[in-house]
Amino acid sequence: MLTKFQIAQRIAQELKDGYYVNLGIGIPTLVANYIPHGINVILQSENGLLGMGEFPLSEDVDADLINAGKQTVTMQKGAALFNSAESFAMIRSGKINLTVLGAMEVSENGDIANWKVPGKMVKGMGGAMDLVASAKNIIVAMQHTSKDGKSKLLKECSLPITGLNCVKKIITDLAVLQVLPTGGFELLERAPGVSVADILAATEGSLMFKSDDIPEMCFI
Amino acid sequence: MLTKFQIAQRIAQELKDGYYVNLGIGIPTLVANYIPHGINVILQSENGLLGMGEFPLSEDVDADLINAGKQTVTMQKGAALFNSAESFAMIRSGKINLTVLGAMEVSENGDIANWKVPGKMVKGMGGAMDLVASAKNIIVAMQHTSKDGKSKLLKECSLPITGLNCVKKIITDLAVLQVLPTGGFELLERAPGVSVADILAATEGSLMFKSDDIPEMCFI
Amino acid sequence: MINKIILDLKPYINKISDGATIMVGGFGLCGIPEKSISALLESGVKNLTCISNNAGVDDFGLGLLLKTKQIKKMIASYVGENEEFERQMLNGELEVELIPQGTLAERIRAGGAGIPAFFTPAGVGTEVAIGKESRVFNNITYLMEHGLTADFSIIKAWKGDAAGNLIYKGTARNFNPIMATAANITIAEVEEIVPTGTLDPNEIHTPGIYVTHIYEGKDYEKRIEQLTTKS
Amino acid sequence: MINKIILDLKPYINKISDGATIMVGGFGLCGIPEKSISALLESGVKNLTCISNNAGVDDFGLGLLLKTKQIKKMIASYVGENEEFERQMLNGELEVELIPQGTLAERIRAGGAGIPAFFTPAGVGTEVAIGKESRVFNNITYLMEHGLTADFSIIKAWKGDAAGNLIYKGTARNFNPIMATAANITIAEVEEIVPTGTLDPNEIHTPGIYVTHIYEGKDYEKRIEQLTTKS
Numbered sequence: 001m002l003t004k005f006q007i008a009q010r011i012a013q014e015l016k017d018g019y020y021v022n023l024g025i026g027i028p029t030l031v032a033n034y035i036p037h038g039i040n041v042i043l044q045s046e047n048g049l050l051g052m053g054e055f056p057l058s059e060d061v062d063a064d065l066i067n068a069g070k071q072t073v074t075m076q077k078g079a080a081l082f083n084s085a086e087s088f089a090m091i092r093s094g095k096i097n098l099t100v101l102g103a104m105e106v107s108e109n110g111d112i113a114n115w116k117v118p119g120k121m122v123k124g125m126g127g128a129m130d131l132v133a134s135a136k137n138i139i140v141a142m143q144h145t146s147k148d149g150k151s152k153l154l155k156e157c158s159l160p161i162t163g164l165n166c167v168k169k170i171i172t173d174l175a176v177l178q179v180l181p182t183g184g185f186e187l188l189e190r191a192p193g194v195s196v197a198d199i200l201a202a203t204e205g206s207l208m209f210k211s212d213d214i215p216e217m218c219f220i
Numbered sequence: 221m222l223t224k225f226q227i228a229q230r231i232a233q234e235l236k237d238g239y240y241v242n243l244g245i246g247i248p249t250l251v252a253n254y255i256p257h258g259i260n261v262i263l264q265s266e267n268g269l270l271g272m273g274e275f276p277l278s279e280d281v282d283a284d285l286i287n288a289g290k291q292t293v294t295m296q297k298g299a300a301l302f303n304s305a306e307s308f309a310m311i312r313s314g315k316i317n318l319t320v321l322g323a324m325e326v327s328e329n330g331d332i333a334n335w336k337v338p339g340k341m342v343k344g345m346g347g348a349m350d351l352v353a354s355a356k357n358i359i360v361a362m363q364h365t366s367k368d369g370k371s372k373l374l375k376e377c378s379l380p381i382t383g384l385n386c387v388k389k390i391i392t393d394l395a396v397l398q399v400l401p402t403g404g405f406e407l408l409e410r411a412p413g414v415s416v417a418d419i420l421a422a423t424e425g426s427l428m429f430k431s432d433d434i435p436e437m438c439f440i
Numbered sequence: 441m442i443n444k445i446i447l448d449l450k451p452y453i454n455k456i457s458d459g460a461t462i463m464v465g466g467f468g469l470c471g472i473p474e475k476s477i478s479a480l481l482e483s484g485v486k487n488l489t490c491i492s493n494n495a496g497v498d499d500f501g502l503g504l505l506l507k508t509k510q511i512k513k514m515i516a517s518y519v520g521e522n523e524e525f526e527r528q529m530l531n532g533e534l535e536v537e538l539i540p541q542g543t544l545a546e547r548i549r550a551g552g553a554g555i556p557a558f559f560t561p562a563g564v565g566t567e568v569a570i571g572k573e574s575r576v577f578n579n580i581t582y583l584m585e586h587g588l589t590a591d592f593s594i595i596k597a598w599k600g601d602a603a604g605n606l607i608y609k610g611t612a613r614n615f616n617p618i619m620a621t622a623a624n625i626t627i628a629e630v631e632e633i634v635p636t637g638t639l640d641p642n643e644i645h646t647p648g649i650y651v652t653h654i655y656e657g658k659d660y661e662k663r664i665e666q667l668t669t670k671s
Numbered sequence: 672m673i674n675k676i677i678l679d680l681k682p683y684i685n686k687i688s689d690g691a692t693i694m695v696g697g698f699g700l701c702g703i704p705e706k707s708i709s710a711l712l713e714s715g716v717k718n719l720t721c722i723s724n725n726a727g728v729d730d731f732g733l734g735l736l737l738k739t740k741q742i743k744k745m746i747a748s749y750v751g752e753n754e755e756f757e758r759q760m761l762n763g764e765l766e767v768e769l770i771p772q773g774t775l776a777e778r779i780r781a782g783g784a785g786i787p788a789f790f791t792p793a794g795v796g797t798e799v800a801i802g803k804e805s806r807v808f809n810n811i812t813y814l815m816e817h818g819l820t821a822d823f824s825i826i827k828a829w830k831g832d833a834a835g836n837l838i839y840k841g842t843a844r845n846f847n848p849i850m851a852t853a854a855n856i857t858i859a860e861v862e863e864i865v866p867t868g869t870l871d872p873n874e875i876h877t878p879g880i881y882v883t884h885i886y887e888g889k890d891y892e893k894r895i896e897q898l899t900t901k902s
Binding site for chain 1: 467468469470471493516517518519520521526529530536538540541542543544545546548549560561562563564565566567568598608609610611612613614615616617618645662663664665666667668669670
């Protein structure tokens with residue numbers, strides 16, 4: 001089973017040179033720490049920054065420069081600032097090559113639920129609904145099962161939906177899976193030491209695989 | 221009868237301190253030359269400039285700084301530049317206090333026709349339709365009659381319409397008139413030496429006046 | 441020359457009357473109009489409808505106005521940082537309307553651009569779509585959303601001039617420029633008012649036409665929600 | 672670091688194929704992509720649909736492409752400065768669609784903002800409204816207008832960097848920034864490419880994400896249509 005850092009590390013392997021990427025709060029934010037060498041990736045933060053850099057040194061902290069998670073950040077060379085309407089215009093126009101976000105549930109047809117749990121305090125959807133409705137390429141980063149062992153990869157989401165038919169790939173502590181256009185989770189890779197049987201047991205939705213020989217994830 | 225310069229001069233009397241004003245091509249452009257002393261008016265040019273100044277000295281001409289009539293201009297202190305979408309956002313949101321434009325015809329319910337003459341080359345409406353659809357306060361500057369003596373203040377426009385029920389005031393070579401909310405042109409002022417009878421003869425639409433004693437325009 | 445500078449916020453903030461709808465700039469605590477919020481607190485105005493991306497924290501930003509129960513309704517995209525908010529919402533003391541952040545931003549932009557309605561893909565198939573008209577363009581379903589306007593916008597910029605021109609700094613820009621366009625009266629507070637003519641017209645983010653009053657605030661606290669540094 | 676600089680326009684302009692829809696920046700002759708227009712002339716591409724506020728003059732700007740009959744259809748708001756245009760239109764050799772300038776600008780902005788349609792008051796009761804859906808909001812009638820996109824946008828800026836960030840000068844900005852957002856491929860020509868990191872992120876008009884290629888042009892003619900000076 002992967003740690004959250006390893007999940008982020010595995011997601012980073014999906015990055016391609018020149019990609020514009022929006023990273024959600026939580027595990028997705030960690031992806032920035034594992035960008036492969038020789039690959040230029042430009043991070044968009046939906047509060048109005050393209051070209052987000054790493055966290056600042058204490059002496060460089062600027063309260064006027066935060067990311068969408070309200071964390072203090074820096075800007076890379078070549079960064080640009082804009083207002084919130086322009087930021088989501090950029091997102092809706094499909095210019096972001098990859099969107100990585102967390103989820104509470106994903107269904108086998110690519111629906112995602114990640115903003116609301118009935119009976120719990122509703123914090124709001126923030127930019128998640130806009131991101132999932134417009135992104136051409138969405139990777140979900142999450143634990144395969146909840147703390148009490150229930151699968152989060154379902155036939156149908158039970159929680160309120162954030163967006164329909166939008167998730168393309170899921171990277172969990174157990175596996176890398178893609179959502180097939182016709183529905184179903186195709187198992188692409190196993191976490192080191194995790195068996196196909198383990199993944200089957202942890203997946204409520206239909207799990208497909210092309211061969212019995214599913215490769216293990218590779219970390220260099 | 222007023223010259224076109226006097227029409228512009230009379231229109232300038234309508235300006236109030238702090239007004240944001242859009243001046244159309246032709247006579248309206250001349251209004252800028254007659255802004256009364258002590259009154260600050262900020263001119264918007266719909267190609268993306270707020271705070272348009274006077275024409276430049278020959279040595280200050282900048283091809284990258286023109287007005288909507290494609291004339292070289294300057295910027296006043298406090299000017300701001302923006303793109304065409306922002307410019308018309310500003311216009312549609314009703315932030316422009318006064319719009320002055322020319323017309324071929326105005327009807328007694330405030331319709332305006334100023335962009336197309338059937339059978340003649342169609343040049344396009346430019347920003348006129350946007351301006352008349354959104355402006356709260358439109359003054360039309362024009363000759364009262366055409367070159368062949370036909371009234372341009374009509375019961376109904378005969379030319380293709382630019383906008384409906386939008387003109388508030390008309391300043392011609394003969395008179396100052398306002399369009400009444402219930403329809404009809406109310407005569408407010410006569411040009412020096414022009415009689416009410418002259419104006420009646422030159423106006424096809426209904427001409428109303430509160431008294432027989434219509435004042436002459438006053439030029440200081 | 442036009443002069444929109446005000447030396448005291450109070451008399452202008454006091455014109456915001458009970459039941460008014462106000463837009464409040466900022467994202468989290470970044471770029472919020474601290475001085476105007478303080479003046480609202482002092483004014484004691486009640487039953488406000490606040491449109492703001494977030495609702496502040498318990499002891500700063502809009503959280504201050506929640507504590508004094510001056511806010512009747514909150515229209516926001518994310519409100520997760522505030523216990524008093526949670527308490528009032530669960531008790532039914534506070535109305536809350538949650539809107540996807542991009543839809544919120546575009547609705548404000550539309551309101552300030554004379555666009556009464558537009559279509560967006562955000563929220564299709566979700567609770568947000570309930571009661572809304574949907575429509576298919578090019579085989580994709582969209583929701584119709586309406587422009588948002590307000591009686592007042594209170595916003596924060598970095599620098600400004602007497603003509604009302606504004607420049608923002610960093611990500612403190614966020615919702616401030618669009619809110620400036622969408623209200624009947626816009627009160628902008630800035631860290632520095634510079635002489636008119638010293639801002640480069642090419643670099644202005646908010647043209648002065650949108651700003652009714654401009655005020656120079658002192659000693660901004662600029663509280664940081666998530667201080668995160670490189671080890 | 673990302674590098675979008677191209678040293679020769681031709682191979683990139685040559686990818687614009689017969690029948691393509693292109694947006695061309697500029698207002699009158701101000702802020703037009705002179706070098707890209709020259710390259711289009713050389714490429715000999717035909718049957719273009721051009722979206723541009725104006726159509727150039729007889730011997731400059733888009734007028735050059737009209738003369739060689741490379742343009743099949745022109746979508747513009749004002750085309751009054753061009754005799755060849757008039758001749759082709761009257762002869763039925765050229766299709767022309769005239770759109771109110773603000774609607775044109777907003778349609779391009781919508782196309783680049785993922786908004787498939789919106790409502791505007793411009794054109795209600797006029798020829799422009801024919802065949803369009805109209806709708807009443809708050810007792811005012813509006814027309815529904817659709818977002819516009821293109822295969823290519825060719826635009827002109829003042830300064831830019833290898834990341835594709837752009838800054839415009841004066842009113843040469845006009846339609847260029849919105850067109851940058853609305854095409855599959857955006858080719859930006861600039862007067863000066865500066866080292867990445869030297870443009871202030873706060874002053875960038877077009878974030879690099881919208882720009883596919885950036886080219887530094889030399890010796891801009893910048894022809895003036897109406898030279899008007901103070902006596």
